[in-house]
Amino acid sequence: MPYGSKSPDTIRKFSVEDTQFLLSKGVKAVVVACNTATAHALPQLRQMFRVPVVGVLEPGVEATLADPACQRVGIIGTAGTIKSHAYQHELAMRRPDLQIYAEATPLLVPLVEEDWIDHPATKMVLREYLKPMLDKGMDTLVLGCTHYPLLKPLLKRILNNKVRMVDSALTCAEHVKRMLAEQGLERTAKGKPKLEVYLTDLSEHSEELAKRFLHTEFGKVQRASLAS
């Protein structure tokens, strides 16, 4: 962390190591719940590993195009995601008539991690980032980073309910459910499923952050030892 400012090569290297670690735990499928890693590493991961690998980009694109009336789509994400042109490309392939605007918004992850999700400074930063796209009449805004849904309440007020927000989290979960059913991979065991959380680095801050994002109780966060 963070992936958003790293080079494509490094993002791919880390993504492969992360996936290898998860496979060593015996997982049946992998979700790349990071837009930057999805944008740069998904094709390679799918080629290298046999388990299904789901990214957040495709569900995000599906959710965006679910409203056929959308004409002017804005995308915000990390520098890595925006520079990859992955969203722009996928959207343009399926809807060549779409007006697409993209803006790298690298300050949003630090602001969310600082928990300033309703702070005047965050509002000021968002207004500045969104202005060019609002000026162009954007009707849909893609939240192209898994940190951004925490900014939804503030974004709603700034966008004044005039712009539809697309958050790929829910679509992604539905996507995974459908995929597991199609491939006969659904859970058959009874009893409460278990959640294990691993991080590649344990700072004091990380457990608190994990709780804020997951809104659920889980055991001790464990450290993942990667290849490097």
Next chain:
Amino acid sequence: MPYGSKSPDTIRKFSVEDTQFLLSKGVKAVVVACNTATAHALPQLRQMFRVPVVGVLEPGVEATLADPACQRVGIIGTAGTIKSHAYQHELAMRRPDLQIYAEATPLLVPLVEEDWIDHPATKMVLREYLKPMLDKGMDTLVLGCTHYPLLKPLLKRILNNKVRMVDSALTCAEHVKRMLAEQGLERTAKGKPKLEVYLTDLSEHSEELAKRFLHTEFGKVQRASLAS
């Protein structure tokens, strides 16, 4: 990068690898030009390697105490630097009567990297971070992160010339010069010295950032291959 949010173990691991890389290039001395790495890794680096290793903390402390009239010292830095209590400890050892206030300011590095060094949002963030220390009558502010000197013009306006700012960069350079002289390590070769810049990751942004920080011309930025 960034070191400021990583765990002490990871900071030490990376610092050792960075130093090994520099030694493989035949350097005669190493400057740890990062407060977080200095705070967590300097003792270990000095123990492990034979070349002189200079950190930014000691010069910063010296510069702070150079004005004997200082009574209330504020320190800003990354979460890692502030949590290490390294500055607090060094200052308290030398001046037990000092009032010391410390504040982790994790948004400042992203704001500097985004080049918003004179932006209203940055001003708002700084005001909020500095308020508790200003309320307590701070007379000296230690810029405990090598990114922060780029915020000096804005800080000067916020602090209204009433608070002395301490930037360890100049003191650190003087420190290195003196150390090289004392140990007989000064350069004897004639001709223009050469600067080589290596980064552990090359993103598109990195060369631009390096130029902004170093204010000088240098050849192509090269990638450092570390142990991991």
